[in-house]
Amino acid sequence: GENVEQHPSTLSVQEGDSAVIKCTYSDSASNYFPWYKQELGKRPQLIIDIRSNVGEKKDQRIAVTLNKTAKHFSLHITETQPEDSAVYFCAATYSGGGADGLTFGKGTHLIIQP
Amino acid sequence: DTGVSQDPRHKITKRGQNVTFRCDPISEHNRLYWYRQTLGQGPEFLTYFQNEAQLEKSRLLSDRFSAERPKGSFSTLEIQRTEQGDSAMYLCASSAPGTGDYGYTFGSGTRLTVV
Numbered sequence: 001g002e003n004v005e006q007h008p009s010t011l012s013v014q015e016g017d018s019a020v021i022k023c024t025y026s027d028s029a030s031n032y033f034p035w036y037k038q039e040l041g042k043r044p045q046l047i048i049d050i051r052s053n054v055g056e057k058k059d060q061r062i063a064v065t066l067n068k069t070a071k072h073f074s075l076h077i078t079e080t081q082p083e084d085s086a087v088y089f090c091a092a093t094y095s096g097g098g099a100d101g102l103t104f105g106k107g108t109h110l111i112i113q114p
Numbered sequence: 115d116t117g118v119s120q121d122p123r124h125k126i127t128k129r130g131q132n133v134t135f136r137c138d139p140i141s142e143h144n145r146l147y148w149y150r151q152t153l154g155q156g157p158e159f160l161t162y163f164q165n166e167a168q169l170e171k172s173r174l175l176s177d178r179f180s181a182e183r184p185k186g187s188f189s190t191l192e193i194q195r196t197e198q199g200d201s202a203m204y205l206c207a208s209s210a211p212g213t214g215d216y217g218y219t220f221g222s223g224t225r226l227t228v229v
Contacts, residue, residue: 004156034216042222043222043223044218046217049217101159101162101170103159104158
């Protein structure tokens with residue numbers, strides 16, 4: 001089955017700086033890679049996703065890059081703000097006709113220092 | 115209906131008792147998923163339904179766990195003979211990949227504590 005590794009487990013950055021979270025996956029058949037943000041005591045929320053036919057996707061301050069050859073993908077947050085503080089999870093799956101069972105990483109606790 | 119609803123939000127039960135959780139997905143979503151999340155970990159996949167059909171089950175889903183989605187709308191997850199290791203947040207999510215949107219919408223979860 002799929003195995004997703006996520007690094008770092010904790011990331012502290014100064015407000016306004018950029019943050020990068022990296023994930024690797026094991027199953028070369030995986031083709032759908034979402035990122036979720038989870039604030040303390042709340043539900044995970046999808047913030048951005050990418051499919052394997054695309055190498056990069058951007059949405060305002062958030063971008064995701066995918067390297068299928070190396071089987072890794074990364075989340076980039078620019079101009080970080082206090083409200084970006086949360087736990088971020090990457091995930092991967094093979095999506096034949098839709099999103100099937102996702103395998104999640106263990107999460108990165110992002111701390112934005114004022 | 116603007117989101118995924120789960121009931122109850124919290125459940126405390128004694129070891130050995132049976133518990134049942136309910137999930138109401140977004141009405142137009144045909145896929146429904148159950149995940150389990152323990153403190154400091156990512157969600158772990160348990161099972162998913164497309165309409166009323168249960169299409170995939172994780173090895174984590176022991177024979178004490180059963181899930182149903184009888185009419186393709188709401189779903190229930192039952193845990194029989196609960197054990198302390200079952201204590202976790204049980205998350206439900208739904209999606210509508212047929213629309214081209216593959217993202218999940220998660221519910222707020224049911225936090226189970228087995229004492």
